[in-house]
Amino acid sequence: MHRQLPDPSQHARIHRIALLFNANKVYDREIIAGIGDYMRSTRATWDLFLEEDFRCRLPGIERFDGDGIIADFDDPAVAEALRGCPLPVVAVGSSYEDPEHYPAKEPYVATDNGKLVSLAYRHLIEAGLQHFALYSLPQAPENRWAQQRELAFTRLRRQDNPAAPIEQEIYRGLSTSAPTWHQAISQLIEWLRGLPKPIGIIAVTDARARHLLQACMTAGFAVPEEIAIIGIDNDPLTRTLSRIPLSSVIQGTVEMGRTAAHLLHQMLGGARLAGRQILVPPVGINVLASSRHQPLASPYVMRARHFIRQYACQGIKTEQVADYVGISRSSLEEHFRRELNCTVHQEILRHKLDAAKHMLASRDVATAEVAVRCGFTSPQYMHAVFRRELDCTPREYQERATTESQS
Template identity: 60%
Template sequence: MSHPHGVHRIALLFNANKAFDRQVIAGIGNYLASTRVSWDLFMQEDFHCRATDLIEWCGDGIITAVDDPIYTALRQVDVPVVAVGGSYADASRYPKGLPYIATDNAALVRLAYDHLIEQGLQNFAFYSLPLAPNIPGWAEERERLFDAMLRRDGLEGFIYHGHATTAAGWSDATEALMAWLQSLPKPIGVLAVTDARARQLLQACMMADIPVPDEVAIVGIDNDPLTRMLSRIPLTSVQQGTEEMGRTAAHVLHRMLHGADCSDTRVLVPPENLHVGASSMYQSVCSPYVMRARHYIRQYGCLGIRTEQVADYVGVSRSLLEEHFRRTLKRSVHQEILRHKLEIAQDLLRQGESSMADIAVRCGFTSVQYLYTVFRRELGCTPRAFQEQQLADARA
């Protein structure tokens, strides 16, 4: 069934509260914007995907993120359906008779694992989702893949499922997470199953006074902008090829609406990139004073802190802390604070979403003019020139 003038009614069954789903939807939107396809899109404002919603849909097609519980319902729908989800080593986990666009879980985990290996780490852990009958299949798959990579390399890993994220149980969950982190051998690299879980790790480390990344290096999955905004320490994260998944799913459905048989189509989409932030940039530092100082700087370096405040936090005199910094890093505490502020400013410039005035404020520079002065002195270019070059490199 279709509307006049070739317009098709398409249901997008996604949970817009999830970064993965939002990014897939963006990819679908990109496909529509770059083609002459004309679709009337339906999305539930208050997402609750039930089997009856699928079976009773009176439109022309569906694109949906799926997990095991609704596979049966999808097979009963009498319109073209394209499924989007995670990849599995066990092919029986895929819905039968439906085209399936999958994020490559093996490549996601490999990219994060290799990054932690490259940092010189030798201990590794995985922070998953709670064990429950309805645990998402993709979470189990990522955990299994991580464990397999460690065993292949002859390494021991530590896996923690934690607790569900609820307001009532949040304090107990955080205490348990802190206890787990404190029990791990240090230094250690931890891969979180999602950015949301990675942010929980960052919070628990700060509450337990565990330096990140000096003792715990953290990598997430999703590259969620919301998580970046809520994290004091910039998070390293694997960006899935979700927009490409959305574009591919829309293209497959477009073909099906015009009579193509795509029931056996299965597309594996690799991750787009690894966005490296301070959370995983482990650097072996012998001095515990420097380690604690850098942990403090990563949290508060953009808030106008001075060397004296850093020394107070570490619990030593300014002169002793300066001596350790000179000996260990070959720079002063002030230079380390400035270096941190510049790193944050560079990251914001790469994203291209903030004004110069906003970047100056967020990075602790007293004015835009001072931001320009520091960039010229330290990097030999203006912030604007740096941003233009980064955006040009990204397009190349």
């Protein structure tokens, strides 16, 4: 008996959908990934239009011969260009403290700024910090979402401490540009110098968090002992641009994309969703070194750990750490024994081992290459350290990590 083949004429209609995002940003890319997830998990058949270089170009969008649009309304130019658009439009963007700021005609899927900032703030409190600040962006129509995060931070600080000096705790700085880069870092350092220490700082994006890390390295502030830093976005590219791994709040951007696609799918079927608002909470926090604050009494240990955190994988020795701190090796060793109950060498080795574990777990790489890149004198020495500290070989650790990630 022959199985009847499906009739192509009965297939669902293919809808032409435009995605108006600047997908060179991780936030936009993950929203697009969520849209793709929705398409793969449903019978939606969409022909997607997205600029080849991933930038959002608006000229001519009013002539788009399609069936629907999903757009980033954090960009005022996008919202303005789609004003009066006859096609179904789903807006994606930032949440607002004032409900009047949401679009009235389009369903709106928003990242929950209040919960993003609250998650970062509570994390810094749990790290034992008592002083807090926020590194934002200059006021501008395209930065409305950053100002919403300022409002969320201000509300949290007022709840916890009505007398908090909010004006000094929020710093907007300069916009990023080549001509003003040196001036921006210099002004950022001056702001950091005037803050009480230790302090936890929330950056409104990972890019702003990277500025903080760079300013701390330039000025010699120990991260996270003096200044603990947490960003928002969990951008993997940003993490590769700093010696100190950056903690970051993971936004629910993939879920935002799935939700936006679901809403548009409903609208293509005739549903009327004008003015509907859906707030998507953050996924969690990727906690890394930049916010793992540990209160320390000795400024020498703070400076030493700051140096070790940056250069452990370059094969530094105890003498080099002591030279950086500016005291004798024996004095530094005594401070380490009192504060951390370990030697300087053991602290260096711990950072090298952590780096090796991360490399082995994150990609298929030869153990010899890991040994070189993590500052071990030889693969044999790294093998011995793994045996002693983890009771397994580097290869066994890699295989176990691979199996766990696939389960």
